[in-house]
Amino acid sequence: MTTEAPAQHRFIVIEGPIGVGKTSLACRIGASLSADLVLEQATQNPFLERFYRNPRAGAFPAQLYFLFQRAQQLAALKQQDLFSSVIVADYLLDKDRLFARVTLDEAEYALYEDVSKKLDIQAPKPDLVVYLQAPVDVLMERIAKRGIGYEQRIDREYLTRLNEAYARFFHEYDASPLLIVNAATIDPVNNQSDYDELFAAIMRMKRGRLYYNPMRHKAL
Secondary structure: OOOOOOOOEEEEEEOOOOOOOOHHHHHHHHHOOOEEEEEEOOOOOOOOHHHHOEEEHHHHHHHHHHHHHHHHHHHHHOOOOOOOEEEEOOOOEEEEEEHHHHHHHHHHHHHHHHHHHHHHOOOOOOEEEEEEEHHHHHHHHHHHHHHHHHHHOOOOHHHHHHHHHHHHHHHHHHOOOOOEEEOOOOOOOOOOHHHHHHHHHHHHHHOEEEEEEOOOOOOO
């Protein structure tokens, strides 16, 4: 069953750290709204496995690949009429810089910034950002469960630093309406009730910053 998005929800972004379920949720929401999807296509990055195997050797090429990929996707998106269709994406462009600060050394980051400035990517502003957050233990469990080979090498310390970087970023984020979701105890991808409740909260969201903290009731 599809639902028509509210007028203010023409470009929705789902964000969060590795393993939190943002891409799967973006796909479900996209299906509910008959929306066009913009996904980061991590499996297409030929340097990602190298990065997880050897972060120092693989970080810079993996980061540049993602930067060029996102520049191409967002340039194509800018050509679309955002008023004629709904767009659901699983990343903010700002996320690219967030990852770069966590993974690159100072010299690499300076070069990354030079390349980014020359690309001059003009990303459309989201009408709503949904930030999924969960503790590192939950992220590690979900990463193990989904069983993507190269992801099993993800270092807990790296994931902790990344999770903290997300928290700092969204603590100060005010560029778009923001719905912050405690995703630790819900499964909106595989549990229909969880999805229905979260989807309703997304559709109700209009402006400002709201926290969605679902209460789970366990049978006694």
